[in-house]
Amino acid sequence: MNAMVEEIFATEEKDILQEVMNIAFGQASADLAEVIDIFVVLSVPNIQVIQGRDLPKYLLEEIHSSGLVNIIEQGFLGKFSGQALLIFPCGAEKVLLNLFNQGAEAVGGCDIDVDTLELETLMEVGNILIGACIGKIAELLQDIVTYDPPRLIAQDFSLEHPKCCPIDENSFAISIRTVFRFEQEDVEGYLFLITNQRSIEWLKKALYAFLESFE
Amino acid sequence: MIFDQIFETINSGLIVLDRDMKVCHWNRWMAMHAHIASEDIIGRSLFEFYPELNRPHFLRNCKAVLAFGHFCFFSQKLHKYLFPMAPVGSLVDHFEQMQQSCAMGPLRNEEGGIEKCYISVQDVTEVVLYQKKLVQLTMTDQLTGVYNRNFMESQLSKEIDRCQRYQHDLSLLMIDVDLFKTINDNYGHPCGDFALKTITRRITANIRKTDFLIRYGGDEFCCILTETSQQDAYIVAELLRKSIADTPFEFKDRIFSSTVSIGVAGLNSDDKHLECLLKKADEALYRAKQSGRNTVT
Numbered sequence: 249m250n251a252m253v254e255e256i257f258a259t260e261e262k263d264i265l266q267e268v269m270n271i272a273f274g275q276a277s278a279d280l281a282e283v284i285d286i287f288v289v290l291s292v293p294n295i296q297v298i299q300g301r302d303l304p305k306y307l308l309e310e311i312h313s314s315g316l317v318n319i320i321e322q323g324f325l326g327k328f329s330g331q332a333l334l335i336f337p338c339g340a341e342k343v344l345l346n347l348f349n350q351g352a353e354a355v356g357g358c359d360i361d362v363d364t365l366e367l368e369t370l371m372e373v374g375n376i377l378i379g380a381c382i383g384k385i386a387e388l389l390q391d392i393v394t395y396d397p398p399r400l401i402a403q404d405f406s407l408e409h410p411k412c413c414p415i416d417e418n419s420f421a422i423s424i425r426t427v428f429r430f431e432q433e434d435v436e437g438y439l440f441l442i443t444n445q446r447s448i449e450w451l452k453k454a455l456y457a458f459l460e461s462f463e
Numbered sequence: 464m465i466f467d468q469i470f471e472t473i474n475s476g477l478i479v480l481d482r483d484m485k486v487c488h489w490n491r492w493m494a495m496h497a498h499i500a501s502e503d504i505i506g507r508s509l510f511e512f513y514p515e516l517n518r519p520h521f522l523r524n525c526k527a528v529l530a531f532g533h534f535c536f537f538s539q540k541l542h543k544y545l546f547p548m549a550p551v552g553s554l555v556d557h558f559e560q561m562q563q564s565c566a567m568g569p570l571r572n573e574e575g576g577i578e579k580c581y582i583s584v585q586d587v588t589e590v591v592l593y594q595k596k597l598v599q600l601t602m603t604d605q606l607t608g609v610y611n612r613n614f615m616e617s618q619l620s621k622e623i624d625r626c627q628r629y630q631h632d633l634s635l636l637m638i639d640v641d642l643f644k645t646i647n648d649n650y651g652h653p654c655g656d657f658a659l660k661t662i663t664r665r666i667t668a669n670i671r672k673t674d675f676l677i678r679y680g681g682d683e684f685c686c687i688l689t690e691t692s693q694q695d696a697y698i699v700a701e702l703l704r705k706s707i708a709d710t711p712f713e714f715k716d717r718i719f720s721s722t723v724s725i726g727v728a729g730l731n732s733d734d735k736h737l738e739c740l741l742k743k744a745d746e747a748l749y750r751a752k753q754s755g756r757n758t759v760t
């Protein structure tokens with residue numbers, strides 16, 4: 249854990265947060281299997297504090313891909329609020345389109361071009377994954393969140409040569425990173441939850457309340 | 464009281480459903496655009512009125528909302544609309560159905576349990592129309608109505624990537640009007656414009672819907688033939704050349720002839736970019752011009 253994380257979270261708090269995330273993502277994965285009939289493996293979440301301008305560099309180090317990614321952003325608002333970034337390496341949208349349209353009826357009609365279909369699928373998948381993960385965290389911590397529609401904020405975004413930063417350069421991001429993998433297909437994506445100071449204060453209180461509920 | 468009034472007067476469709484998909488609330492916007500009065504639909508299943516919604520994709524979303532409290536978004540780009548309705552006003556001329564952006568989410572009771580869900584419906588037809596117009600403006604040539612160079616550069620590199628990936632055939636024709644300047648000089652620019660329009664019409668009539676015709680420059684056109692080998696492309700090019708050379712042009716009592724030279728190039732596995740293919744076709748076109756015009760090389 250780096251120095252910045254220690255300033256924001258005490259070790260104990262980080263442990264509780266880690267535990268909440270483990271439970272939440274375990275349940276989210278079960279929910280997802282039921283909703284989309286696809287088993288999603290979510291890795292143990294990793295918590296980091298990053299300054300906005302360092303985010304592309306951090307992402308590049310964390311994401312083992314050629315450096316070109318698509319980023320889906322979705323804002324969530326509750327006592328726990330912020331933005332969720334879902335990052336897929338370029339090309340994943342093609343696999344996801346096949347995966348999600350298997351056995352399903354064709355949506356929209358045949359006048360939609362493949363590129364649009366792929367990107368829209370990416371956003372639909374993004375909404376499902378983000379909703380499941382954040383929804384579970386909120387549920388465990390007795391919060392109810394609402395969401396903005398998902399947006400594709402960066403297409404074929406180069407992490408090696410970022411022209412802009414996905415979040416404000418000067419803000420601090422508390423990044424909760426999880427890698428998820430679709431069991432039937434070899435697609436990996438990365439989920440980052442970027443939240444603000446106020447949410448963190450609430451989060452700490454909620455974490456202790458969560459712990460007390462077991463005592 | 465206030466919220467009831469907002470529910471009724473807001474300029475969006477709002478529906479509340481219970482867990483059995485029975486309609487609990489149906490606002491005035493919905494009544495007005497769907498032509499179903501709230502007293503007729505409340506208490507009855509939504510699927511009685513909209514049987515086409517009773518399909519796996521929609522039901523999956525309902526489950527995600529009702530069982531797990533997720534929020535779902537039905538984008539216009541993917542779904543066009545959820546509730547078939549007539550477009551408002553003159554938009555009827557452009558769309559058969561109102562284009563909608565819809566969302567669905569859980570409604571909780573005081574204990575936090577999900578008892579109901581809502582669907583919101585937003586009319587985005589006008590935006591979609593503007594989008595279409597913008598796309599059309601940036602992609603087409605205003606004089607001839609065929610695609611422009613901008614389109615070629617943005618779209619066709621993707622097409623080439625796709626062909627390379629799946630090892631499909633693709634050919635490119637580079638078409639140049641022979642001595643176009645003399646048409647302009649002898650008969651004037653309106654006649655030159657007419658010749659360009661007639662040539663594009665004749666080419667379009669002889670290629671398939673899946674092919675692309677692009678006005679590359681002043682009197683230069685580019686034709687992308689999908690799923691076509693170089694040999695077959697040569698046959699097409701010959702057909703195009705004849706369709707232009709064989710029938711004279713008639714403009715305001717003037718009758719004149721025009722011919723084109725065509726360079727043919729087929730996509731090879733080592734052509735990584737659009738530029739490689741363009742270069743090959745350009746070289747072939749140069750040879751066609753050298754060998755006395757009105758030729759395919």
